[in-house]
Amino acid sequence: MMLCDYPIVFVAMEKLAEGQPSFAITFPLNPDSLIESIKTVGIINPPVVRQKSNTDGFDIILGLRRITAFKALGHATIPCRVIPEKDLSDLDSIMLNLHDNLTMRILNPIEKGMALALLLRHVSRQDILADYMQLLGLPRHEPALNLHLSIANELSEDIKLGIAAERISMQAASEMLSMDPDTRETVYHLITYLRLNVNYQIQFIELLIDISKRDSITIPELTRNRDLSSLINDSDLSRPQKTRKVMEFLRDIRNPRLAQAEKVFRKALSSINLTDGDTIVAPSFYESPYRELRLRFRTRKELKEKLQKISDMEGIDDLIEPWKKR
Amino acid sequence: MKDYTLTTESNKSKLNNYFIKSIPFKGELLKPCPGTKGYICCGYQILNIGANCPLDCSYCILQSYFKDGGLRVFSNLEERIGEVITVIESTPERIYRIGTGEFTDSLALDPLTKWTSLLIPLFAERKNLILELKTKTTSIKGLIDSRHRRGIIVSWSLNSPFISERDESKSPSIKARLMAARKCQQEGFSLGFHFDPLVTHRGWQDQYLRTLELLAQYINPKAIVWISMGSFRYMPELKPIIRKRHPDTRILDGEFIMGLDGKMRYFKPIRIELYSYMRHHFESWDKDLGLYLCMESNEVWQQSMGWSPGKTEMLSDYLDARVRKFFG
Numbered sequence: 001m002m003l004c005d006y007p008i009v010f011v012a013m014e015k016l017a018e019g020q021p022s023f024a025i026t027f028p029l030n031p032d033s034l035i036e037s038i039k040t041v042g043i044i045n046p047p048v049v050r051q052k053s054n055t056d057g058f059d060i061i062l063g064l065r066r067i068t069a070f071k072a073l074g075h076a077t078i079p080c081r082v083i084p085e086k087d088l089s090d091l092d093s094i095m096l097n098l099h100d101n102l103t104m105r106i107l108n109p110i111e112k113g114m115a116l117a118l119l120l121r122h123v124s125r126q127d128i129l130a131d132y133m134q135l136l137g138l139p140r141h142e143p144a145l146n147l148h149l150s151i152a153n154e155l156s157e158d159i160k161l162g163i164a165a166e167r168i169s170m171q172a173a174s175e176m177l178s179m180d181p182d183t184r185e186t187v188y189h190l191i192t193y194l195r196l197n198v199n200y201q202i203q204f205i206e207l208l209i210d211i212s213k214r215d216s217i218t219i220p221e222l223t224r225n226r227d228l229s230s231l232i233n234d235s236d237l238s239r240p241q242k243t244r245k246v247m248e249f250l251r252d253i254r255n256p257r258l259a260q261a262e263k264v265f266r267k268a269l270s271s272i273n274l275t276d277g278d279t280i281v282a283p284s285f286y287e288s289p290y291r292e293l294r295l296r297f298r299t300r301k302e303l304k305e306k307l308q309k310i311s312d313m314e315g316i317d318d319l320i321e322p323w324k325k326r
Numbered sequence: 327m328k329d330y331t332l333t334t335e336s337n338k339s340k341l342n343n344y345f346i347k348s349i350p351f352k353g354e355l356l357k358p359c360p361g362t363k364g365y366i367c368c369g370y371q372i373l374n375i376g377a378n379c380p381l382d383c384s385y386c387i388l389q390s391y392f393k394d395g396g397l398r399v400f401s402n403l404e405e406r407i408g409e410v411i412t413v414i415e416s417t418p419e420r421i422y423r424i425g426t427g428e429f430t431d432s433l434a435l436d437p438l439t440k441w442t443s444l445l446i447p448l449f450a451e452r453k454n455l456i457l458e459l460k461t462k463t464t465s466i467k468g469l470i471d472s473r474h475r476r477g478i479i480v481s482w483s484l485n486s487p488f489i490s491e492r493d494e495s496k497s498p499s500i501k502a503r504l505m506a507a508r509k510c511q512q513e514g515f516s517l518g519f520h521f522d523p524l525v526t527h528r529g530w531q532d533q534y535l536r537t538l539e540l541l542a543q544y545i546n547p548k549a550i551v552w553i554s555m556g557s558f559r560y561m562p563e564l565k566p567i568i569r570k571r572h573p574d575t576r577i578l579d580g581e582f583i584m585g586l587d588g589k590m591r592y593f594k595p596i597r598i599e600l601y602s603y604m605r606h607h608f609e610s611w612d613k614d615l616g617l618y619l620c621m622e623s624n625e626v627w628q629q630s631m632g633w634s635p636g637k638t639e640m641l642s643d644y645l646d647a648r649v650r651k652f653f654g
């Protein structure tokens with residue numbers, strides 16, 4: 001039988017196993033936007049439920065959000081398409097739900113994890129890797145499967161919301177999985193508060209881990225550092241300024257000698273007071289032995305004078321080997 | 327195809343239950359060390375005898391190459407070794423410094439594979455070749471049993487006791503390595519030592535000094551062909567693997583920057599400090615140890631060693647001269 005051949009019946013709300021949405025893969029559920037539409041036009045597409053054979057209850061197959069919204073509007077019954085249990089196995093129910101969702105939208109990573117967790121109850125890991133990962137737009141390998149299962153099962157609702165809303169990248173989420181719950185929440189709140197982009201999120205987490213391991217302190221302890229807290233709470237700074245300063249602060253305590261060399265270089269450069277847009281550029285991390293001089297000149301005489309003047313300047317050694325000055 | 331289960335006499339307690347696959351090797355058997363952009367390389371030739379290593383050092387690059395952790399030895403080494411000999415014989419004017427310790431420890435599997443009994447008779451006594459067997463183990467029986475000495479350098483990787491205990495935990499202690507080195511020296515072998523990776527950690531100066539003191543206690547410097555130093559460097563992809571597999575390691579604590587070759591290495595003044603310190607102590611022990619730096623820049627050479635070969639060819643010449651000095 002086709003799905004549309006099954007009858008639409010008014011089902012009492014209390015008969016729907018809403019407490020155990022065993023086939024739901026919608027996250028976040030958030031029925032608010034539907035409530036208005038249902039209020040105006042009612043239910044256009046009735047939910048699909050499965051009538052249990054041994055009780056008078058029903059499993060929700062499709063339309064958990066619609067049911068939740070309808071209930072919130074105070075309805076005692078809801079029109080549903082009812083399929084008897086003998087006609088629809090658990091795996092069929094999951095697949096029906098999955099295909100219904102996939103035809104309408106792209107699932108977020110949490111929903112993919114929920115779908116994989118549901119499938120794992122009925123399908124072997126090998127079959128999931130071979131047949132279902134691609135359906136969900138995921139690479140067919142164990143790490144991707146494990147990551148999606150873990151983010152759906154192990155992270156707090158807040159962090160899952162952050163991932164679903166793309167405020168937290170999957171790479172950051174993967175790093176957060178190795179942290180204890182307290183640390184995860186701290187990191188999550190800072191990332192979302194500072195509105196760090198994907199690149200910054202990873203750098204930020206890496207810096208926190210490196211410093212906390214090196215100094216044998218926890219990440220929550222580290223983030224309570226007085227200077228760091230005052231940067232985070234500085235109301236005179238705009239959000240991008242704050243982000244930049246926080247990242248700089250962490251980089252400086254992670255790499256104090258490099259930070260010191262950069263400071264000496266900047267100071268020396270400003271003290272030699274180059275004009276006309278002339279400047280000296282340091283190589284990345286001072287690793288290459290070459291410094292770059294950018295000069296503007298109009299005549300041979302001017303070039304000669306400038307070169308002479310610059311090479312005679314006092315602070316020039318600090319530009320060449322800034323780490324030597326302590 | 328033959329599979330081995332590893333239980334060597336000297337490493338029994340630490341290495342047992344490794345499963346080794348014996349497979350034919352299809353690539354090039356002898357390859358120059360790939361070197362690295364922007365740094366001076368020693369011009370070494372790598373002989374591929376196996377892949378992966380049971381010693382599982384926390385800093386080992388092999389963790390990112392061989393994720394399944396399986397050990398592989400090459401079953402067709404004996405058949406194909408002739409290819410290497412042909413290459414060497416066709417260029418008699420050139421000195422080949424060949425090592426087997428790039429993708430595995432040279433001696434860790436020797437009690438099982440008997441690589442030494444295949445390679446030493448073939449490679450020893452040749453005028454334009456030396457074979458360097460680099461190890462952290464004490465598996466020297468195969469060596470000692472051999473009647474050849476000429477053209478063979480047995481070398482040990484050494485580190486501070488702190489790093490050795492924590493990050494080379496499946497390898498014998500520094501003292502055990504040096505006792506094995508002394509035995510080889512007494513048996514007439516020439517020696518090499520590699521302080522690579524040098525790692526900064528709390529009290530590293532005193533820690534490395536302890537190793538140098540042991541070195542001086544056990545080894546006569548006159549039989550040392552060379553001692554290399556290299557500071558810890560790693561591909562960025564290795565860092566999460568180290569964090570995951572060795573969560574308590576301190577090797578990632580230092581100040582790393584991205585080098586000219588895309589690898590992470592210590593900020594330049596830290597490297598200079600490490601090498602200068604080591605050089606000072608080596609030289610106060612003996613002035614003729616064949617000290618050299620592994621994958622370092624001209625500038626770091628100059629500032630820490632007081633001279634620089636300037637480029638790879640010149641470092642090769644320097645090391646070839648050491649070979650001639652020892653083996654004629």
Ligand code: SF4
Binds near residue numbers: 381387388
């Ligand atoms: S001994 Fe060498 S090859 Fe073996 S694990 Fe350690 S670093 Fe890697």
